[in-house]
Amino acid sequence: MAQFRWQLIPPVTPPAIFVEQVRRHCGQSSGQFAAQLLWQRGIQSADQLGGFLSPDCYTPTSPWEFGQEMKWAVQRLGQAMAQKEKVTIWGDFDADGITSTAVLWEGLGQFFPQDSQLTYTIPNRLRESHGLNRPGLERLATQGTKLIVTCDTGSTNLDEIVYAQQLGMDVIVTDHHTLPDDRPEVVAIINPRYFADGHPLFNLSGVAVAFKLVEALYNQYPTVPQQPLEDLLDLVAIGLIADLVTLQGDCRYLAQRGIAQLRTQKDPATATRPGIHALLNLCNRNGDRPTDIGFGIGPRINAISRIKGDASFGVELLTSRDTKVCNQLAAEAETLNSRRKGLQKSVIIEIDQRLQNIDLSTTGVVVLTDPQWPTGVLGLAASHVAQTCGRPAILLNTQDGKIAKGSARSVANIDLYALLHSQRHLMLGFGGHPFAAGLSLPLDKLPLFTEAVNQQFWQSYGAQISLDPILAVDLQVKVADLGQDLFREFNLLEPYGMGNPAPKLLLENVQVGRPSFRNIKDRTGNKVSYLKTSFRVTDYPPKTDDDGQVVQCPGVWWGHHPDELPQNEPLDLVVELDFNTYDRQYEVRLIDFRLHQPQGIAPSQTSTNLIDRRSPHAPDQDLSPQGHVLRTCPSSWSELRRAYQQAIAAQQPLVLDYHFLPQCPSSLVAELEAQWHGRETAQLSPLSLQKQWDFSHGLASQILVLIQEYGPALNSGSAWPKALVRQIETLIAEEQFQKQYFSQVSLTPELLATVPDKP
Missing domain, CATH: 3.10.310.30 (Diaminopimelate Epimerase; Chain A, domain 1)
Structure with a gap:
């Protein structure tokens, strides 16, 4: 099996004024470590710092940013309200899907009577697959459903959506998974993958997309809901963090707000969700940290469908106000999670044995x-x-x-x-x-599939793949640094997730001692086939503090036996610092180790090569575009810098493989106007505008909003008002100018590494 290749992110020294700004949030500690981490992760100004550390300083994005798709969705739901149609939520069986269903069940439940006019359904994980299926659609049709609202699923169910329409049901898709080549034939599809990857909504998980739909309904019908919208945020945080999405932009904001709401569920005096209150007690968590979701609530919700198949009681567990029922459901989820741990461990043991015979x-x-x-x-x-x-x-x-x-x-x-x-x-x-x-x-297609997917892998990534996967290390610290002050500094960066991972710390020349292990037990006292090794880490040789006490820190190594860990030898460790709420102590979680290497570890690259393929006559034209390829012409420096930073993170060259041919704005508007009048077949959407005219998603959304503002008058077939035409021409001309510039401007790695953000 592969061995990790450690790479230390080059240490930086942030400006003193920035360190001071961070220190104000750190209590008694210096803030130096937190400032270094923030600076390394691109948070380098007071404005960025405020919005990152505090949701009070962040301006959340409006749900109407989804443009026409959101308007169509709200309009169709309004029609269902007026005509008293039956609406069914079609969810998914993982934690994101269950919380998405719960958010729509409570959120739409403010507008539709639950059980009579509003119902939900979730596929059985052990018998069915993700997404819509024909038997389920037939069942809903016979039950009188007229409108299906999916959550965390549905984007690629093109055939099933057509079948639903044949059965007399409309479909609204809310999802975040990869989009199909063609827009589904739905009333609306609300999916952040239509946005550019730098958009603050791009990384929303299924539950956050569902929340945005509910938020739009609250905006459209402000006098109808009786439950505050904010009451849904604890569910949003659970789904966001459990689904491991990138916690940037609105994702981070919603997670921060949601964790604050989740914290209230621990105290019986403030708890409004007895199911979440029971789960927090069972896993000995307070609900005030993302790890309480990632290692506590999330696995227990996921275990429901992983072991039982039917995830519907997960929605009841999260939304019921019946304490007795919730306690019973939480206890069952706890038991299912214990069974999941045992099954997972036994499968992994078998897999590890088989991996020994694989030539990577x-x-x-x-x-x-x-x-x-x-x-x-x-x-x-x-x-x-x-x-x-x-x-x-x-x-x-x-x-x-x-x-x-x-x-x-x-x-x-x-x-x-x-x-x-x-x-x-x-x-x-x-x-x-x-x-x-x-x-x-089909099983008989498996050999061909295995060969073909491997061939595609080597064609796409072969030149970039190392047999030694990289373990990026954020900071080098000492054993004496491990403790409350450092934890509080790191706590500023929470919630962690993709794009903002928990800091990986290097401890050089240390030793471990007093290792012990135990099999994890479930709530009934039965052992689970899942190991936990505990140890103490000290310097090599041990050092003492001013009181003569040995400087040490407790540690844990999940899923491993003490015999795998060398004792009383000089080691280098990569760890994460955490707080054990059960034992009430700060401890490290071991990620990887090796015998101490005095020469240290290699820093990662701080720059990357640039391959320019923009011109047909460019000297790099004959090179295959292997690397981090930018195929869409950018319209801002921030887009270019983001692509460059992504290439650095992937340790690949940045390949500029885009081309731009300017077109006359007036001609484009004329084509757009012609298509608008044929919109019954054209189905204009941000995606269709992006594909046909190479507009950015932002421009496409602005155009559709402008068109919508002129309202029903445009449906008559008459020519567009000159004011509308001029506004759209101006928007197109501005973007054309920017793209023309970035298709020709001279670019170097040094420029991309240092150029400031420009409008």
């Missing part, structure tokens, strides 16, 4: 199958394989002998969805996003 020099995508593996834990096991091997992993159950069904996970910058999409003709179905997916395929 010739394997791009690890594909493993077994008829006995429980499908509910295959996603977790695939994550273990991907992290261990530095490769995408696909784990499949082949129990019925005809169909292979399972989960896939990716690492680094490898787009798993694109790899699977390239082999879609071999599969019965798949869905997901660049880092995680579910799939099924």
Whole structure:
């Protein structure tokens, strides 16, 4: 198996004024470590700092930023209210899907009577796949449903959406997974993947998208709801953090607000959700940190469908106000999670043995199958394989002998969805996003699929793949630094997630002692096949403090036996600092270790090569575009800098592989006007404008908002008002000018590394 290659992010010395700004938030500590982390992660001004550290200083994005799609969704829901139509929420069975369903159940429940006019359904994880399915649609049609609102699913269910319409049901899709090539034939699709990747809404998970729909309804009908919108934010935080999305922009804001709301559920005097209150007690968490979700609430909600299959009681657990029922449901979730741990561990042990026989020099995508593996834990096991091997992993159950069904996970910058999409003709179905997916395929197609997906992997990523996956290390600290002050500094950066990971700390020349282990037990006292090794870390040799006490820190190593950890030898450790709420102590969580290397570890690259393929006659034109490829012409310096930083993070060259041919704004507006009058077939949307005319999503949304502002008068077929035409021409001309500039401007790595943000 692959071994991690450690790389220390080059240390920086932030300006003294910035350190002082950070220190004001740090209590008694210096703020130096927090300032260094923030500076390394691009938070380098007072304005950025305020919005990052405090949600009070951040301006959340309006739900109407989704443009016409959101307006269509709210309009159709208003019609359903007026005509008293039956509405069904179609959810998904993971934590994001369950919380999404709960948000819509409570949020739409302010506008539709629950159970009579509003219902919800979630596929069974063990018998069905993600997304819409025909038997479920037929059942809803016979029950009188006229409108389906999906959450955390539905974007790629093109055939099923058409079938729903044939059965007399309209569909509104709220989702965040990768988009199909063509817009689904739905009333509206609210999916942040239509935005540019720098947009503050781009990283929303399914529950956050569902929340935005509810927020728009609250804005449209402010006198109807009886429950404050903010009461949904604890559910939003659970789904956001459990789904491991990038916590930037509105994602971070919603997570911060949601954790503040979640904190109130711990105290019986302020708790409004007895189910969450019970879960927090069972996992010995306070609800005030993202780890309380990531290692506490989230796994227990996910375990419901992983083991039981039916996730519907997860929604009841989160939304019921009946304390007795919630206590029973929480206890069952706790038991299911214990069973999940045991199954997961046994599968991983078996997989690790099989990985010993795999040659990673010739394997791009690890594909493993077994008829006995429980499908509910295959996603977790695939994550273990991907992290261990530095490769995408696909784990499949082949129990019925005809169909292979399972989960896939990716690492680094490898787009798993694109790899699977390239082999879609071999599969019965798949869905997901660049880092995680579910799939099924005929068993007799498995050998061809394995060969083809590996071939596609090597063609796309072969030159970039190392046999030693990189472990990025943020800071080097000493054992004496580990404790309350450092934890409080790091706490400023929470909530952690993709794009803002928990700090990885390097401890050089230390030793571990007093290791012990135990099998984790469930709430009934039964052992679970899941190990936890505890130890003490000290300097090598040990040092003492002013009181003569040995400077040490407790540590844990999950899933490992003490025999794997060398004792009383000089070691280098990579750890994360945490607070154990059960033992009430600060401790480190071991990520990786090796024998002490006096020469230290290599710093990561602070710059990257630039391959310019913008001109047909560019000297780099004959090179294959391997690296971080920018194919869309940017319209701002921030877009270019973001692409450059992503290339650095991926340790790849930045390939400028975009071209721009300016067009006459008046001609574009004339074409747009012609299509608008044929909108019954054109179905104008931000995506259609982006694809046809290479508009940015921002420009496409602005155009659709302008058109909408002129209202029904445009439906008559008469010419557009001159004022509207002029406004759209001006918007197009501005973007054309910017893109023309960035298609020709001279660019160097030094310029991209130092140029300030410009309008």
